[in-house]
Amino acid sequence: MSNDKPDLTSVPELSDDRPEEPLPPEYTEEIEQPLSEKDETDLEALNKEAPSYHTLLEVWLNLLAPAHEEQTQRVQPGWASRITSMYPQVKIQHMTEFRDRYFGKILELKLILDAEIEDDPDALKFNSAPADVEENSYHYRNLLLNWQKAILQWELDWDCEDDLAAVELGAISEVHKMFFGETGVTAYLDNIGFGKVFGEDDQNTITEALNEMREGQ
Numbered sequence: 708m709s710n711d712k713p714d715l716t717s718v719p720e721l722s723d724d725r726p727e728e729p730l731p732p733e734y735t736e737e738i739e740q741p742l743s744e745k746d747e748t749d750l751e752a753l754n755k756e757a758p759s760y761h762t763l764l765e766v767w768l769n770l771l772a773p774a775h776e777e778q779t780q781r782v783q784p785g786w787a788s789r790i791t792s793m794y795p796q797v798k799i800q801h802m803t804e805f806r807d808r809y810f811g812k813i814l815e816l817k818l819i820l821d822a823e824i825e826d827d828p829d830a831l832k833f834n835s836a837p838a839d840v841e842e843n844s845y846h847y848r849n850l851l852l853n854w855q856k857a858i859l860q861w862e863l864d865w866d867c868e869d870d871l872a873a874v875e876l877g878a879i880s881e882v883h884k885m886f887f888g889e890t891g892v893t894a895y896l897d898n899i900g901f902g903k904v905f906g907e908d909d910q911n912t913i914t915e916a917l918n919e920m921r922e923g924q
Contacts, residue, residue: 760834762843763895764824770892771817778810790881796873804871808878812861816886819853836899844904847896851905852913854893858883859917863924 782802790805791797797805823846824830830846833839861879866872886892896902 760836760839762831762833762839763899764820764843764846765831766895767820767892768817768824771813771820774810774813774817778807778814780806782806790877794873794877794880797877801871801874805874805878808875809881812878812882813885816854816857816882819857820850823849823853840899840901840904844901847901848905848909851893852916854886855913855917856920858886859920863920 787799787802790802791799827846830843833842858879861875865875865879869875884891888894896905
């Protein structure tokens with residue numbers, strides 16, 4: 708008797724010379740069955756639940772809405788650790804004050820957004836990005852200008868000799884980052900193609916307005 712063990716890694720190939728046998732008709736005929744009442748109801752629900760377009764103005768409203776509630780919430784250790792690491796002169800004991808100033812500034816900028824929409828309630832009705840850009844570009848230009856003017860005013864009002872100067876400066880920096888950072892609130896404008904209608908002249912207009920504020924201080 709041979710003691711050779713079978714080679715489990717070697718699998719013999721099946722021959723391809725076997726004739727192909729046709730499938731029975733019941734497997735090849737397409738059978739159409741009517742939708743049940745439940746299927747029709749489910750299909751109608753899916754169509755209704757299809758995502759609809761929301762203007763960027765509305766997206767921003769929803770994004771900033773929680774700020775009022777967040778201003779009253781307990782400061783979390785992770786956030787306190789990140790802020791005090793980034794701004795060494797801001798101490799743990801300052802974090803409640805930092806929270807109040809940070810969310811207070813976000814709410815100030817939200818009020819600017821609220822006012823822009825109140826002047827033109829129909830601005831929220833557009834149901835596509837091209838229409839949003841075409842019809843609301845005026846509002847987006849206003850917000851880019853007025854948000855930057857508000858932040859600049861905080862900077863002009865900042866007093867380096869104030870006992871909480873570090874807290875104020877940190878809050879200004881974080882809000883500026885939230886709105887104008889690489890992934891901030893205004894970065895959403897790229898998603899609707901705002902760059903196609905916002906050119907060098909528009910940027911120069913904003914720059915001139917900010918420079919006038921600085922010179923008038």
